[in-house]
Amino acid sequence: MRRHFIWWQYLLSICMLFLIWEITAKLLVHAAFPGPVAAVTTFARAVRGELLTHFIISTYRVIASLLLAIVAAVPLGLLLGRIDWLDRLVSPMVYVIYPVPKIVFFPLIMILLGIGDFSKIFIITLIVFFQVLVTTRDAVREVSAASIYSARSLGAKGWQIYRHVIIPACLPKLITALRISLGTAIAVLFLAETVVGSTGLGYYILSAMYRAEYSEMFAGIISMGLLGLMLYLGLEVVEKWLCGWQRL
Amino acid sequence: MMITLENVTLVYGGNPGHQALSDINLKIRQGESWALIGPSGCGKSSLLFLMSGLLLPTTGSVKVFNEPVTRPRKDVALILQDYGLFPWKTVWENVALGLRLRHYRKPEIKKIVDRLLKSLGLAAFQHKYPNQLSGGQRQRVAVARALAVEPSILLMDEPFSALDALTREKLQHMVLDIWKTRNITLVFVTHNIEEAVFLGQKIAIMSPQPGKILRIINNEQMGSLDYRLSSQFHRQCTKVRQLLEGK
Ligand SMILES: Nc1ncnc2c1ncn2[C@@H]1O[C@H](COP(=O)(O)OP(=O)(O)OP(=O)(O)O)[C@@H](O)[C@H]1O
Numbered sequence: 001m002r003r004h005f006i007w008w009q010y011l012l013s014i015c016m017l018f019l020i021w022e023i024t025a026k027l028l029v030h031a032a033f034p035g036p037v038a039a040v041t042t043f044a045r046a047v048r049g050e051l052l053t054h055f056i057i058s059t060y061r062v063i064a065s066l067l068l069a070i071v072a073a074v075p076l077g078l079l080l081g082r083i084d085w086l087d088r089l090v091s092p093m094v095y096v097i098y099p100v101p102k103i104v105f106f107p108l109i110m111i112l113l114g115i116g117d118f119s120k121i122f123i124i125t126l127i128v129f130f131q132v133l134v135t136t137r138d139a140v141r142e143v144s145a146a147s148i149y150s151a152r153s154l155g156a157k158g159w160q161i162y163r164h165v166i167i168p169a170c171l172p173k174l175i176t177a178l179r180i181s182l183g184t185a186i187a188v189l190f191l192a193e194t195v196v197g198s199t200g201l202g203y204y205i206l207s208a209m210y211r212a213e214y215s216e217m218f219a220g221i222i223s224m225g226l227l228g229l230m231l232y233l234g235l236e237v238v239e240k241w242l243c244g245w246q247r248l
Numbered sequence: 249m250m251i252t253l254e255n256v257t258l259v260y261g262g263n264p265g266h267q268a269l270s271d272i273n274l275k276i277r278q279g280e281s282w283a284l285i286g287p288s289g290c291g292k293s294s295l296l297f298l299m300s301g302l303l304l305p306t307t308g309s310v311k312v313f314n315e316p317v318t319r320p321r322k323d324v325a326l327i328l329q330d331y332g333l334f335p336w337k338t339v340w341e342n343v344a345l346g347l348r349l350r351h352y353r354k355p356e357i358k359k360i361v362d363r364l365l366k367s368l369g370l371a372a373f374q375h376k377y378p379n380q381l382s383g384g385q386r387q388r389v390a391v392a393r394a395l396a397v398e399p400s401i402l403l404m405d406e407p408f409s410a411l412d413a414l415t416r417e418k419l420q421h422m423v424l425d426i427w428k429t430r431n432i433t434l435v436f437v438t439h440n441i442e443e444a445v446f447l448g449q450k451i452a453i454m455s456p457q458p459g460k461i462l463r464i465i466n467n468e469q470m471g472s473l474d475y476r477l478s479s480q481f482h483r484q485c486t487k488v489r490q491l492l493e494g495k
């Protein structure tokens with residue numbers, strides 16, 4: 001049994017969160033830390049203006065990065081998990097690069113790819129790519145020999161084995177990996193948007209800070225939270241659709 | 249001859265490797281029903297894998313219809329030890345899979361699957377997933393999936409070992425019925441002596457390390473539901489037990 005989406009539970013959690021926020025703001029009494037009422041009011045106003053544009057740009061960057069990472073990493077992971085010689089060739093390389101914090105390459109990426117959207121999307125893709133690659137490959141390896149034998153005895157070959165056995169068996173783990181990568185992706189997005197450029201929620205938050213517009217800064221932070229929540233719920237829907245059998 | 253094994257040995261990979269089967273010779277005729285029985289690890293599953301073309305022998309030859317087996321054949325169906333159903337497919341989709349892989353047309357698949365599910369009493373469960381079924385129901389789904397492709401040979405690996413006694417008997421009757429009405433060649437693995445004697449026209453008794461065929465017992469009187477109650481049935485059971493115990 002896994003959790004279902006129950007809207008009032010989410011509502012309750014958000015109320016709790018606002019309560020804790022309110023109490024912290026009251027205790028802290030600092031201009032840079034407004035209470036939730038001020039922040040939400042500013043958010044409601046700002047979202048009708050340029051905040052929405054920044055929100056859409058950031059959303060586009062995260063989604064594009066995740067999709068690119070999936071498109072690049074999943075097929076490679078599916079192959080590495082099944083083809084031993086390829087795995088022996090590629091995996092040592094992956095292990096060397098995997099633990100290096102890829103964000104250190106961001107300056108280089110900006111030099112090579114420019115300071116626009118593409119370098120931001122690229123750095124997020126790069127980070128998520130390795131997480132998805134390693135998860136996919138390991139999930140493929142864990143597919144039981146019995147289910148592959150079972151498919152082969154029914155006449156499945158090559159792609160059919162992927163289509164009917166390996167991919168469905170790996171999907172739940174893949175979606176879990178994406179859920180975990182989502183946090184990293186948004187953190188890296190924030191960083192990348194604050195380093196350079198004048199678009200996106202990272203830029204919006206930082207520029208509000210420089211202007212000492214703290215309610216505006218919090219409106220940006222709320223937007224970041226919404227972005228994460230939205231993508232998380234999106235994954236939840238995809239999971240329910242593709243892996244419904246798991247929850248029985 | 250339906251299935252022929254000549255001087256078959258099987259060594260599992262690795263160094264030095266594990267010899268699972270040694271010097272197996274079997275001749276299985278069209279329409280026969282064979283029980284393979286022996287202690288755990290004696291190579292019963294491996295033997296079925298060889299017949300189904302999922303494994304190739306290290307030496308010797310495995311033939312079906314006088315053709316060497318090099319890969320899974322269309323006319324051989326295998327039911328694995330734990331049924332091998334796909335938890336991500338519904339009952340209907342599981343049963344339809346073999347036909348889909350053989351590129352049958354959709355209306356035809358539907359006709360075959362619906363008829364089969366109905367005849368095995370599974371119609372009510374067609375939209376359920378395997379996890380939502382009892383062991384006996386799952387086993388019936390596995391049988392339906394194997395029969396969907398109308399195999400001439402049905403291989404079953406410990407088909408009823410996880411079931412309670414009554415369900416087990418019911419399914420044994422079902423398999424007996426399938427064997428008699430479909431003119432299928434049946435080879436099944438079992439740990440259960442009564443099952444071997446009830447369903448096996450021939451009973452191959454195996455011994456371990458490495459797996460060998462110790463003895464083949466003729467059991468031609470089988471084939472009716474009340475065979476179980478006859479004294480011949482009990483004599484055969486005793487005989488098999490003594491051989492298994494090495495007497
Ligand atoms: N993939 C494998 N690699 C190495 N050894 C194996 C492999 N599969 C089986 N074996 C070994 O081969 C022998 C025969 O295995 P097999 O599964 O055929 O036995 P079995 O008679 O079906 O046993 P059980 O009654 O427990 O199902 C065993 O000793 C087992 O450990």
Ligand SMILES: [Mg+2]
Pocket residue numbers: 292293294329405
């Ligand atoms: Mg076995």
